Amino acid sequence: MKIVVAGDVLFDCNLVRQPRVPANYHEQIPHAVQKRSPGGAWYLTELVRLACSDKEPGAEVLTYPRPTMQHEGETFPFSRAYSIWSLHPREEESEERVWRIQEFLGCEEPTKTAEPLEIDQDVADPDLLVIDDLAQGFRNHEELWPAALRDGGKPKRIILKTVVSLPEGPLWEYLRREHLDRLTVVMPAVVFRAHSKLMSQSFSWDHIIELATQEFEEGVAAKELGMCRRVVVQFGEAGAASFTRCRLRFGPPLGDELKATGDLAPGKVSFERFLFHPEDMEGSWLARRPGHVVGSTSIFTAALARHELDPESYPLFLALGRGLAATRVNHDVGGGRESDLSPTAANEELLRTYHPEPGQPEPADAYSAAFPRSLTGRATGDTEEDLDPDLLSDLTGRRLAYVAAKATDVVYRGADRALAAVPKARYGEYLTVDREEIERINAIRSSILSYQDDPSDVRPLSIAVFGPPGSGKSFAIKQLAAELFGRRKAILEVNVSQLGGIGDLHTEFHKVRDASVRGQIPLVFWDEFDSSDLKWLKDFLAPMQDAEFQAASTTHPFGKAIFVFAGGTCSNFETFNKTNHELQAVRETFARCKGPDFVSRLRGFVNIKGPNPVRLSDPKAVSSEAEESGEEWEKLALRDPAHLIRRAVMARSILEREYPNLIAAKTGLASISPSIVRGLLKVEEYSHGARSLESVVKMSTLARPSQYSVADLPSPDQLTLHVSSDFLEKVQAWQLKVEAIEALAEAVHEAWRSEREREGWSHGKERDDEAKKHQLLKPYAELSEEAKEGNRLTARLTEAKLLEVGFTIKPGETTDPSALTEEERKVREEFSAKAEDLAKIEHDIWLRNRLLAGYEWAEQSDDTLRQNPDIAPFEMLGSKGQQIDRAIVRSIPEALAKSGYQLVRTGR
16 A cells, blocks of 8 residues: 655744743753754654554555755755744643643745655555645645646545645646545634634534534535535544545445445535534633644544545544544643653654554544434434434434433433533533533633733623523533632622612722732622613623723723623523514613613623523424323423433532432442432422522432432422422322333343344354354343443333333233233234334434444444444344344333333323
């Protein structure tokens, strides 16, 4: 295999900012003043060699020879880029220091020569051509191009890395004319944003996927890049989007038609995969590690080069995930530790990230994979309008019953494990997986950081936060402030509704001034600022706009400050802001209170939703589940099933914080009655939001018990203070007991084991498809807790799956299968008629979880490479794969009966 790397070349001139200045002219300094290192295509070549090192000696990487110092100006047009390096804390608050770039000084113009340097042993038909386009001349001068880009050139695959702008000039015109079917374009998000609607790093991953997909459907990217074989956009070290014309590896090949065109489908590129870090947004990880490094896109591109060289042994998920992880490694290591600056200090760790050694953690595991929703979901009742990006429902499923099952899982196992694959914003003890909350809280975070670093911005940074009473809005901002500033910020709290008059407000303003004089940036919570019919808004206008207030005849200026206005009467910003209200009288009243002027001075807002569902005004939003069950739409649908997840996160957080005795040290499982979990999650309303949820738990007698049981709940009179009257009804309703879940989990495993053994498989220490050996082919009782938990996750979804096909569960009258009544036998027959639909649902759930983990179809199963022959729709599975799902479904009635439950038709 031959790989040619071409493009712009340059030298990185690394200037060292010494930690101290010499005392005299002759004093020696411990580091070189300048260290020169190869950049551009030279640097990319070294990275490609690292990424493709596992293919040696078969893979040979060819590029330009590096000129010597005395000849470099005579032989090749190259540039010099200058950066100043200095020592930075490896992480915030860390005492360990590493070299990173303090300031990038720019790049000089390329030298102009008549004799461009030739690539050593250049070939016209390499297996892979990698081009580094830095807009330094290569794209415009054909005489610099390698043989693969000239007449007769036939590269099998091409990667064009561009970091300056969308491809343009003679190079792009040639590639578009001759090589689109073999071309992959790689670019950082900053380039993509310059030509698209992706304007903010604070957008949630859901929003970014949605806008990126729209861009490739109808935007500039569709016109310029739509016919490429693949386009990959890198979102820093946190995410990557892949769009392709390749047939998705989802199901077995359909024939030779696509193979003849290199697996390319007709039409423009479409969404293929999106990898994202669940804990971080773009730039948030870097923000906690001061300084900069270069080469992020080159490091990422090298991993893709390894994939393009041999996709079978280095699948796309691993290429994207390891490439992103490698960019983190590069920044973390920087130029090495204090002893000496080395621009290649990270290379050894980069090699281990591209090719982790056996037994070492998989770097790509830090990322989750979003996938086209059209690949799955039909079996679980999704409709066309449900196919918009929703990364939370990719994990939970769309229907309320599935969300409830996942919420139960959160209470028992904790958010870190149960919600590991979904995007989240976490600041201190505040955690949210709500898409809108993530976007708003991250936007506020970005605003605070920018404000802190901009000395010219002297106006207070004004932010509004809204939420129902007890939603935790103040808590969220305080946790964010503590995460960003620790103890370095003065936090002042003022309840505006309790101010007696303008003199009281001026007293609070003086406290803000005092904190500013001490060199702090005070964070001021103006709680219930919207009280008293908005009468206080006019008094905040001058401080917000001019950073000053007037008391008597004296004007008092502020220093920098952050004003957080917490609403007390409005549950969200949209309710508060009546600037464009449909009723003129309402608009005029709001204007008289200076509402529009106040809103115009805000620089951000966030709505915190709290544990209660966000109620919609449209009664037509009732779900089919609500119709089937006959319950009111307010209680069940409301288009906010995620409130169950919010409740679960809060409940688990309270248990971990206040009652760690209820969390098993070894397994991390909460010891809590399923009946209580049902009540906490499904009660209609918490009277005072999160405060009420916390009160219910704290009023329970949990000082010493190792099990939270129904007997520990507070009295009914106490409960009425905090929850709606249906709470005890929900608690007392029947619930699948832990023993039943365990029986179902065992039945699932034994059904799978029986089918495998029938196919000739047997137990082995490791999985071996050719020898038909599997490490899990042993009785359920002998499985590890981790393996058992995988079956329990399936078992907990039993109620949700049955509801999809028109059945539910209730306590039975006998555990003897031979003693079934005629009605029970009839229900069993009806269940058998629906078993095929249920088998499809069973496979769909399994498939969704595998796609989130990055799996793709392959003839042989390989968990290391994220490959499995069952990554396909149920209809495309082989008979063996379908039989396993059918066997699992057949095991359900007997497992329920042995645990004291029976199937019934919904509505009976």
